[in-house]
Amino acid sequence: MTKPFSPASGFLDALDVTSGARNTMVSAAHINGIMMDAMLTYNAEILDFMKSRVSKDSETAQHLMACNTPEELTSEIGEYLSKLWVDYPSEVAKLANIGVTLTGQAIERFQEENAVSKAHLVEDMPGIKGVGHTEEIEASLANVPV
Numbered sequence: 001m002t003k004p005f006s007p008a009s010g011f012l013d014a015l016d017v018t019s020g021a022r023n024t025m026v027s028a029a030h031i032n033g034i035m036m037d038a039m040l041t042y043n044a045e046i047l048d049f050m051k052s053r054v055s056k057d058s059e060t061a062q063h064l065m066a067c068n069t070p071e072e073l074t075s076e077i078g079e080y081l082s083k084l085w086v087d088y089p090s091e092v093a094k095l096a097n098i099g100v101t102l103t104g105q106a107i108e109r110f111q112e113e114n115a116v117s118k119a120h121l122v123e124d125m126p127g128i129k130g131v132g133h134t135e136e137i138e139a140s141l142a143n144v145p146v
Contacts, residue, residue, distance in 0.1 A: 031110050038102035045098060049091045056083065 060080045067073040 031106055034106040034109060041098055
């Protein structure tokens, strides 16, 4: 007896892939999640920095308006610029550190998951076992970076 056709069954049949391919798709989804976390971390850091800078800039504007002499004004501007020259490079260093850390984590995760996918790929491929191509496939997979 044949199964009646339904759009859902055709879709599910299309999703019935080998374990290795499934692991690769899962790995890609995990990497996507890691990259989303990275973007959120970057955005949070940038927003914190902007909040801090706006607060400092507002404070400086109030101090500038309170200045009574050119010397006070010059001193206030000099102090503002000296803090500015420290804040921006410090923020760039923080963002670079976040990038290095999160990229390293993403690469490690991908390598771990890719190793599992690679190990199961040959075993789970239908039609390959017993055909005599297993050694060729294993040899070609040996060159895939993990």
